[in-house]
Amino acid sequence: MKIFALFASLLTGAILLYGVQDFAPWGDPASPANSHVSSYYIKQTVFETHVPNIVTAVLGDYRGYDTMFETVVIFCAGMAVICVLRRSRH
Amino acid sequence: MNLIRKKAAKRKFGDNQIIRVSVRIMAPFIQLFGLYVIAHGHYSPGGGFQGGVVLGASFILLSLAFDLEKTLKSFSESMNAVMANIGVLIYTGTAILCALVGGLFLDYAALNSILPIGPIEWRSLGIFIVEIGVGFAVMSIMLSLYWDLSSGGDMDKGL
Numbered sequence: 001m002k003i004f005a006l007f008a009s010l011l012t013g014a015i016l017l018y019g020v021q022d023f024a025p026w027g028d029p030a031s032p033a034n035s036h037v038s039s040y041y042i043k044q045t046v047f048e049t050h051v052p053n054i055v056t057a058v059l060g061d062y063r064g065y066d067t068m069f070e071t072v073v074i075f076c077a078g079m080a081v082i083c084v085l086r087r088s089r090h
Numbered sequence: 091m092n093l094i095r096k097k098a099a100k101r102k103f104g105d106n107q108i109i110r111v112s113v114r115i116m117a118p119f120i121q122l123f124g125l126y127v128i129a130h131g132h133y134s135p136g137g138g139f140q141g142g143v144v145l146g147a148s149f150i151l152l153s154l155a156f157d158l159e160k161t162l163k164s165f166s167e168s169m170n171a172v173m174a175n176i177g178v179l180i181y182t183g184t185a186i187l188c189a190l191v192g193g194l195f196l197d198y199a200a201l202n203s204i205l206p207i208g209p210i211e212w213r214s215l216g217i218f219i220v221e222i223g224v225g226f227a228v229m230s231i232m233l234s235l236y237w238d239l240s241s242g243g244d245m246d247k248g249l
Contacts, residue, residue: 048213049214050214051217052133055137056217057217059137064196064220065196067220068220071228072178074231075178075227077231078230078231086238086243087244088244088245
């Protein structure tokens with residue numbers, strides 16, 4: 001069974017590495033990520049949110065869903081560990 | 091887990107006056123710095139996750155230098171669970187409130203109809219409220235993970 005799991009993870013990793021080949025080169029100024037949203041955030045963040053720190057504005061406002069479910073994931077992880085391990089009745 | 095505890099008991103990790111006194115002095119300042127990181131996330135690197143981790147680490151440091159019971163006196167188990175829930179509720183509650191008052195989900199500018207200080211200011215303030223929620227949740231979960239993993243779930247002595 002362990003051999004099978006190893007084989008499955010190696011296969012998944014190989015597929016992911018194969019997919020990475022189609023990515024734009026590292027730091028390419030013409031890649032879609034650098035030519036559309038990044039320049040918009042850099043130009044508009046201070047006017048739209050009054051937050052000088054672009055990272056915070058993207059994290060808390062533009063990408064609010066992502067941060068919300070990150071928090072929920074952390075919460076679920078903590079609750080799962082409590083459910084599995086905790087025995088005390090303080 | 092038992093092996094680690096036996097080793098720790100043999101070598102008396104943390105059973106040292108210097109460590110205890112310095113941790114007791116350092117802990118309030120670390121917590122103050124954690125609050126600063128959360129509150130100053132708008133202007134410098136930082137925010138809810140980082141500040142919450144610093145706050146949680148201050149409690150972990152306390153429970154490393156003393157034992158778990160000492161930390162449980164200042165920050166009880168049920169309080170910890172309540173804080174984690176409140177943190178997530180602040181975030182999702184703000185998001186749902188935005189939808190209830192007529193905007194989109196997570197559109198902080200819609201909160202302007204509750205307290206008119208301007209939609210752009212509300213977007214800034216909304217980020218801050220949400221970061222506080224993230225900070226609460228991350229702090230409590232960090233500490234609860236340490237408690238459970240270090241004591242094997244018994245919540246007695248810890249490492």
